[in-house]
Amino acid sequence: MYQKKVNWLKVVMVGLLTIGLMRLGFAEQAPNPTPELQAISNQMISALKTNKASMTKNPQVVYDIVEKILLPHVDLTVMARSALGRDAWTNATSADQQAFTDQFKLLLLHTYAAGLSSYTDESVKFDAIRGGIQPDQTRVEVTSQIIRNDGPPITVSYRLVYETLGLNPAYDWYVYDFSVEGVSMIQSFRAQFAAELSNGESLAQLTATLQSHNTKVN
Secondary structure (H helix, E strand, O other): OHHHHHHHHHHHHHHHHHHHHHHHHHHHHOOOOHHHHHHHHHHHHHHHHHOHHHHOOOOHHHHHHHHHHHHHHEOHHHHHHHHHOHHHHHOOOHHHHHHHHHHHHHHHHHHHHHHHOOOOOOEEEEOOOOOOOOOOOOEEEEEEEEEOOOOOOEEEEEEEEEEEEOOEEEEEEEEEEEEEOOEEHHHHHHHHHHHHHHOOOOHHHHHHHHHHHHHHHO
16 A cells, blocks of 8 residues: 555656656747747838838738738737736626637737838837846747838837647747837727726627727728
8 A cells, every 4th residue: 555655656756847847848948039020020021012002002901911921920819808808808708708809800900000001111120138038938028129211210019928829739929919119009908998898888899899990990
């Protein structure tokens, strides 16, 4: 009987050691996200330059660029949950959460595309992360500068989380918020949504309002 207990103890200890090594291996493998962000930014700029003539006539061109190049690197569910607020999200059904996320994705798409539609040969330079990525770090903020010919640089910061997403089992960095000159997009949307919900709107009504807005923008 005592021998069995010792064996179980060994099993538990080996299991804990294995989990510890897995965590250590995971942490050591977390790459610096700056090169990937710079590559995405360069790809966006290249697409904007290529389609510059058609963007002013057809807004869908910009939407397609953002959806194809940027959105795959964004955790839309985390963004939507953060923008809605913990209480409203927790109290919603999974169907209502998904409906809101779908409309929030379109809102985000239109918001980002609106800024890119007026692109005039700006460039983007990402700043190095001070101290680099620590072994156990899974969240990071990366700053960048939008270099303009007609004014001072604009600071844009990205908050990222290192995780698996969707059907992809591999870990990668995903954006869950970004700020322009210190103003968080998520906090701005959260303030707007909180005001509407506090006025008596249900989540379904808020989602319907977003859908109406998105339809008009298209």
